[in-house]
Amino acid sequence: MEYQIKWEQDHLDKADVIAMVLLDDSKSPISLLEIGLYAKTGKLIVFCTPNFYRWDNVRLTCEKYHIELIQDTHPSIIANKIISKINI
Numbered sequence: 001m002e003y004q005i006k007w008e009q010d011h012l013d014k015a016d017v018i019a020m021v022l023l024d025d026s027k028s029p030i031s032l033l034e035i036g037l038y039a040k041t042g043k044l045i046v047f048c049t050p051n052f053y054r055w056d057n058v059r060l061t062c063e064k065y066h067i068e069l070i071q072d073t074h075p076s077i078i079a080n081k082i083i084s085k086i087n088i
Contacts, residue, residue, distance in 0.1 A: 030044040
């Protein structure tokens, strides 16, 4: 477990773009933590709908730190946004 967590942390640090997808029926505590950790980096794109149980926390955090918030979690929306962000 420790190896996996450290691997993820190292790769999030190295990433140019971090896409966080918060599905309506999930709790996603680690993703919420990571949004907080990377809020000021300018790397984040958050995909979340108003049906997510902590929507207001996500929305207000994104607003405060100028994180792009996409109110859709459909895979094609996510893929197209990431592709456009990394200029493929």
